[in-house]
Amino acid sequence: MSWLDLLMSQTQDLESPRRYFYFAGLGVLSAIVKRNVWLDRAGAYKLYPNVYIMLIGPSGIKKGLPIKVAEKLVTDLNVTKVIAGRSSIQAIIENLGHQTMNKDGTASKDATAFIVSGEFSQSILEDQQALTILTDLYDSQYKDTHTNLLKSGKSILRNVYLSMLGASNETHLHAVIGQRDIMGGFIARTLMVSESKRNKKNALVHRTGNTIDYEALSEHLKTVASLKGEFQYTPDAADFYESWYEEYEPNEDDTTGTAMRFPDTVLKVAMLISMARGIDLLLTPEDIQEAISVCGSCMTNAQTVTNNSPGNTTTPIAKQTSIVLEALVKSESYSLTRVAILRKLWRHLDAFELTRVMDTLKEANVVREEIDSRETYYTLQDHVIAEYRKHTATETRILKYN
Numbered sequence: 001m002s003w004l005d006l007l008m009s010q011t012q013d014l015e016s017p018r019r020y021f022y023f024a025g026l027g028v029l030s031a032i033v034k035r036n037v038w039l040d041r042a043g044a045y046k047l048y049p050n051v052y053i054m055l056i057g058p059s060g061i062k063k064g065l066p067i068k069v070a071e072k073l074v075t076d077l078n079v080t081k082v083i084a085g086r087s088s089i090q091a092i093i094e095n096l097g098h099q100t101m102n103k104d105g106t107a108s109k110d111a112t113a114f115i116v117s118g119e120f121s122q123s124i125l126e127d128q129q130a131l132t133i134l135t136d137l138y139d140s141q142y143k144d145t146h147t148n149l150l151k152s153g154k155s156i157l158r159n160v161y162l163s164m165l166g167a168s169n170e171t172h173l174h175a176v177i178g179q180r181d182i183m184g185g186f187i188a189r190t191l192m193v194s195e196s197k198r199n200k201k202n203a204l205v206h207r208t209g210n211t212i213d214y215e216a217l218s219e220h221l222k223t224v225a226s227l228k229g230e231f232q233y234t235p236d237a238a239d240f241y242e243s244w245y246e247e248y249e250p251n252e253d254d255t256t257g258t259a260m261r262f263p264d265t266v267l268k269v270a271m272l273i274s275m276a277r278g279i280d281l282l283l284t285p286e287d288i289q290e291a292i293s294v295c296g297s298c299m300t301n302a303q304t305v306t307n308n309s310p311g312n313t314t315t316p317i318a319k320q321t322s323i324v325l326e327a328l329v330k331s332e333s334y335s336l337t338r339v340a341i342l343r344k345l346w347r348h349l350d351a352f353e354l355t356r357v358m359d360t361l362k363e364a365n366v367v368r369e370e371i372d373s374r375e376t377y378y379t380l381q382d383h384v385i386a387e388y389r390k391h392t393a394t395e396t397r398i399l400k401y402n
Contacts, residue, residue, distance in 0.1 A: 017195035024066035027165035031114035111157035120166035188257035
């Protein structure tokens with residue numbers, strides 16, 4: 001059983017969506033390893049496993065508990081700074097620059113930290129430059145030193161390694177993420193984990209089922225936090241990734257840059273999955289395949305969130321098409337009647353607009369139309385279904401927990 005398996009097992013009776021705990025676990029692993037492990041990208045740069053993660057869902061879906069579990073695990077290990085609560089970007093930078101003491105008594109000037117927030121829109125105090133600076137600080141693989149000009153003076157950050165786990169609903173998220181952040185790189189660097197309903201109902205009255213054993217969870221984390229060195233591919237993993245990379249074609253219509261950054265994101269997450277499994281610093285084909293699947297679902301979530309942004313310049317028909325496709329994807333057998341679509345989506349489009357959307361999708365060979373004596377059916381084409389399944393982790397560990 002991997003560490004992620006253990007975390008998922010201990011939280012399976014809780015109401016929070018399963019994927020929230022899985023990604024919170026990835027956030028913990030990312031925070032504690034810092035710049036101690038990396039993957040050499042053929043001498044071009046060292047890729048570190050720092051990740052930004054955003055849990056998205058409506059109020060009351062229980063986003064806060066996975067955040068609190070992650071915060072406690074990282075705080076108790078005491079291997080990196082933990083920045084929680086409301087803060088300005090200036091305060092975060094100053095905190096990053098503070099010297100800390102290592103467990104062996106030596107001083108560390110490395111700018112490492114874990115930003116954790118149960119409501120992201122409230123944690124970053126209003127500052128037009130905040131997300132731009134966070135975007136810059138994410139790219140630790142390209143430069144070791146960051147120079148920032150603050151109101152209090154110039155700040156030089158060395159060996160920057162910043163990871164983040166936040167949560168928000170779409171409305172609050174849109175309040176702090178503008179079109180500049182969507183197209184400027186913040187969204188592309190953030191794993192968007194969107195859910196719409198709870199895992200289950202649990203009144204939490206009786207102490208039945210599994211409980212969170214922080215001591216047991218911390219045992220493996222202590223070992224992971226002490227790891228140092230370069231990741232290597234197993235021979236099969238190197239061949240697998242290279243073959244996948246050659247076949248991968250980023251979506252040219254993606255204005256966020258998420259699709260272009262996807263291969264590096266996959267490798268970051270694969271390193272985290274590997275360290276949840278063991279401490280050999282080896283990437284296996286299974287690690288990479290799981291990372292492709294879970295990151296693929298996040299890329300889809302990012303596109304949905306940005307399409308819904310008030311500042312998005314996407315045309316109305318493009319938004320309507322996205323909504324119709326989402327309804328078809330979530331339907332049984334990837335098929336709906338015309339009447340069913342109008343009943344489900346009457347707030348978003350009328351009968352004339354649906355006809356226009358479907359005419360476009362039919363010409364693009366995305367859906368097929370079938371008419372019997374009483375109903376008109378719209379069904380996704382087989383190649384579209386196959387592509388969707390490829391990116392939704394149908395055979396990964398995450399779906400096993402749903």
